[in-house]
Amino acid sequence: MYTAEFTTDCSILKDALRAAPTMRVEHVDDRMVRDGPIKLLFWANGGEFDAFERGLDEDPTVADVRTLTVEETRRLYRVNYTARGECESFTTLITDLDGTFVDGVVTADQVWMRIRFPDHEAVRAFADWFRKRDRTFTLDALYEETTSAETAASDLTDSQRQALALSHERGYFEIPRGTTGAELDVSQQALSERLRRGISTSLERAGLPAQD
Structure with a gap:
């Protein structure tokens, strides 16, 4: 497709x-x-x-x-x-x-x-x-469009998947931001790293490689 x-x-x-x-x-x-x-x-x-x-x-x-x-x-x-x-x-x-x-x-x-x-x-x-x-x-x-969302999600680690899901649920991607890393029980640096890797993996599986 x-x-x-x-x-x-x-x-x-x-x-x-x-x-x-x-x-x-x-x-x-x-x-x-x-x-x-x-x-x-x-x-x-x-x-x-x-x-x-x-x-x-x-x-x-x-x-x-x-x-x-x-x-x-x-x-x-x-x-x-x-x-x-x-x-x-x-x-x-x-x-x-x-x-x-x-x-x-x-x-x-x-x-x-x-x-x-x-x-x-x-x-x-x-x-x-x-x-x-x-x-x-x-x-x-x-x-x-080579893969489904389910296939892309299967390539994420448990910590990446959890970080993305909780961040979306609790408003991390909203403007203004609705939550912080502390509220997700991880440091801001750890959260950012998990989100970066998770989003990069999802983009690559969707055929849209992230730019460095």
Whole structure:
């Protein structure tokens, strides 16, 4: 399994985002409906909502705009892709490649997304789709998920596993820090060493070697 992070040019919602240039769209879900248009759900925040909604009404890639939730700083929308929107969207491509959407943010300048693919060939086919259409495509990160969390945890010593578990449980990683080494019945130096080695082992097993 491979996880790819990439950026590309904005096509879906381009006109709406131009109408509210500081708006930030956070992808929630694409829903493919049998014999119907693809539905897109997303949060929008950081811009002028009235301008953005006027832009949505004029945007040629979406239709049937519906506001689902209104909060103080963000709103949840549901739109349907138009025929043009479906042509420019890569939702169907992800489905065809057995990919899984993980996260995504759209701004007036670009689209950033994280997608999980079953193999390297699917990643290559995904990138080729953009190149064949002369669309920008930058692969920001690609890593292989080779082990499960259970496998990674099995490589830790008992003291490393206990230090990580207790530190997480008692707020050691929170800001501000919720506990100290003394509260975990070890010295600060010993705790730091166990955490460093435990985190380093977990990263290496996940295919992300820690940098010295």
